[in-house]
Amino acid sequence: AELQIVKICVRDVAKKRDFEIPAGCEVVGDPKSILEDDTIDMADIIMAAIAKGKHVVTGNKALIAANLPELQQAVKAVPAGSFSYEAAVCGGIPIIQTLKHDYVGDRVTSIMGIMNGTTNFMLSKMAIEGASYDDVLAEATKLGYAESPPDFDVEGWDARSKLAILCKLAFGVHVPEESIPCMGITRVSLEDFKYAHQMKCTVKLLGVASMNPDGTLSAHVSTCMVHLTNQLSGVNGVLNCISVTSSV
CATH class of the missing domain: 3.30.360.10 (Dihydrodipicolinate Reductase; domain 2)
Known part of the structure; x- marks a missing residue:
């Protein structure tokens, strides 16, 4: 499948780059712009973060419902990381x-x-x-x-x-x-x-x-x-x- 780069997150948006930005790609300075973009597959990003031993917290219930078994296995494979999602389901209870x-x-x-x-x-x-x-x-x-x-x-x-x-x-x-x-x-x-x-x-x-x-x-x-x-x-x-x- 062809890889399409739709957003790049950088520290300094105004900085001149020594490479050409792909057509249709947006350069952003706020990570939330990527995290909240429904067209980007967040499951891959979260799995990669867990594999690196990062601590991930999300309330994205649709993503969790579709990928929970794989996410649980990823955490077992890399105990240094963690995956928390209390806010995804009735967070105020908590269940x-x-x-x-x-x-x-x-x-x-x-x-x-x-x-x-x-x-x-x-x-x-x-x-x-x-x-x-x-x-x-x-x-x-x-x-x-x-x-x-x-x-x-x-x-x-x-x-x-x-x-x-x-x-x-x-x-x-x-x-x-x-x-x-x-x-x-x-x-x-x-x-x-x-x-x-x-x-x-x-x-x-x-x-x-x-x-x-x-x-x-x-x-x-x-x-x-x-x-x-x-x-x-x-x-x-x-x-x-x-x-x-x-x-x-």
Whole structure:
């Protein structure tokens, strides 16, 4: 395959170079310009850094979901380096370190939770204030909770990436995120909340994964009716919450 150089990071952008910059290549002085460029394969950069014994910290959930087994093997091969990604999945809980260290002697049987703060903010507003989907999406965008466009949040893709990561940590199974059934909140209306209220429920976007009796794993992301007696029903705003069930 032909190598295309799209960005070069240097200390002094103004310094005259003794070589020709390739056509279409941008010279930048801020490493973030490369790290935040979605057209650049960050997995290769991270793998190379780990191989050199560097300590890598990232919150790029899509990258981690797609490459976690390889990243874990890379760290094992070069113990001098480390790979930390707590912020990638509900960083305020925190769930990554909990699954890695606190359930070592347990067998996790299921995980269920609110894994996306943007959609939880929107659904909370619809449930509590009776605001329309379009209005809460506009507010979430204005407040900086939702990206523009907001597809990764409202279509459930962000939560799906997080669920894929949790499946690897909790069950030891690498699940390609595109194989996880996913339905976001774009079709949720105020009518849904009226029906939910009649059943003493509310509506939440949940990521769910559980081990079946035959040893297979089931996982999905979807809007769900959550009974008001369930602790997840009271988690509102941009907050996340994960429920882990295990057996010794």
